[in-house]
Amino acid sequence: MKKLLSIAFLLIVPLFIVKAEETKSTMDLLTGQTWKLYNSYSRYNVYQLFTRDKVIDITVTDNRNIKKEYWYYLSDTDEGPFDNSKMGKSVNGKHIYLYDPEDGWSTTMEIIELSEEKFVYLNIINVREGVTPRPDIDYTIYYSTDDKID
Numbered sequence: 001m002k003k004l005l006s007i008a009f010l011l012i013v014p015l016f017i018v019k020a021e022e023t024k025s026t027m028d029l030l031t032g033q034t035w036k037l038y039n040s041y042s043r044y045n046v047y048q049l050f051t052r053d054k055v056i057d058i059t060v061t062d063n064r065n066i067k068k069e070y071w072y073y074l075s076d077t078d079e080g081p082f083d084n085s086k087m088g089k090s091v092n093g094k095h096i097y098l099y100d101p102e103d104g105w106s107t108t109m110e111i112i113e114l115s116e117e118k119f120v121y122l123n124i125i126n127v128r129e130g131v132t133p134r135p136d137i138d139y140t141i142y143y144s145t146d147d148k149i150d
Helices: 002-022 024-031
Strands: 034-037 045-050 054-060 065-075 095-099 106-114 118-123 140-145
Touching: 024 045, 024 106
Parallel strands: none
Antiparallel strands: 034 045, 034 140, 045 054, 054 065, 065 095, 095 106, 106 118, 118 140
16 A cells, blocks of 8 residues: 555655646746847847846947846736836736836837746737737847846
């Protein structure tokens, strides 16, 4: 009987471990990586780092790093204008609401794909206005990287 219970335990425990890995939140996936822009049209490397309530864009040039910070929050609905009271409160969602506190503009991005290796989003502002998104321009692709950025 003990042998049977031991075998059952050995078979069941890995299922819980796999399930725990599958249930990482959107926030965990975003904040757990350094994201490098794929196919940048610039000669410089472009990165994104996420904290709980900020997105930090970093462009690495020949002689310095240019950093820009934006506020954001996650939501499952396409709900309209940015609401800073929601920052850092939701850990899941398929929409990223982004706001530039310096310039006052905001945008909404729909997460198309998110894993530990890849982050793809669509800027949905044009979609709201009836424009059909084009994969070559409207989808932004980032890959996780081990690059060290200061």
